[in-house]
Amino acid sequence: MWIIAYHSSAFPQPYYLVWYTGNATGDRLLMFRKAGIFATADLANLPAEAEARLASLQYADNTARWLKQVEGLEPSVSNVYDMDYIANALRRKKLSLKVMDALSNFIDLFGDYANSLASTDHLQAFREHPVIEAFIAHYYQYIFWPRLQRGEKFRDAERPELAVDHRALLDVFREMRGHFEADIRVMTPMAH
Known part of the structure; x- marks a missing residue:
């Protein structure tokens, strides 16, 4: 947990x-x-x-x-998931290692959310969107696995630039975020 x-x-x-x-x-x-x-x-x-x-x-x-x-x-x-941080970086096309990690973490969270109930299963289509798949493929090939294998020797500067339509990535991220946030049910504290 x-x-x-x-x-x-x-x-x-x-x-x-x-x-x-x-x-x-x-x-x-x-x-x-x-x-x-x-x-x-x-x-x-x-x-x-x-x-x-x-x-x-x-x-x-x-x-x-x-x-x-x-x-x-x-x-x-x-x-910690800071959605505005991710959105602002995507808008500016400034995809630092920290932003790439944050976006990858949200995509992972969103995929697990989509798999949580039969009523959210249709949202898995976002995880399978070509721009999201291209991002994840880049992330794992140039960040996740190299960082895991090289440890302290990993250098983000060696990574090629992400070759995707940044506007499409931002648009799909916004849609995913919108679905996710619309489904959050905030509990008011119960009397103890």
């Missing part, structure tokens, strides 16, 4: 989401059974808020165990 901080100018503050691995299902987002991504603005109460709503959530067997194990612990964020 990982807690994600999701930053976007579409929202008044960061929201926190839960990303988990189900043994048989792969990586998923904690979602409501019918539709909607579980999110809260209160990091400290995220486990309690999720546990209180567990009956209405789609989750793996280990989710309830995780919620019990973290009881009394201070939750911490494992990944």
Whole structure:
């Protein structure tokens, strides 16, 4: 289980989401059974808020165990997704290593979101969009695998420029972001 901080100018503050691995299902987002991504603005109460709503959530067997194990612990964020940072960099066509990592991470998150429920499965088409596939192919060939293999010796300056239509990449990113953000359901704190 990982807690994600999701930053976007579409929202008044960061929201926190839960990303988990189900043994048989792969990586998923904690979602409501019918539709909607579980999110809260209160990091400290995220486990309690999720546990209180567990009956209405789609989750793996280990989710309830995780919620019990973290009881009394201070939750911490494992990944930060800054959507405006990515969008601004794509608009300026400034794809630094940090931006490439951030975009790749969002594409991965979006793919897991699309696979989380039968009602979101159709969104997988975005992950399969040619401009997204070209980006991911470039990312893995010139960044992910070389950085993994070379470690400290990896030099981003050796990477060729990404050869895609940057406007199309921005447009598809905006569509993905729009679908994702429209499905976030922010929980108001429950009375304790």
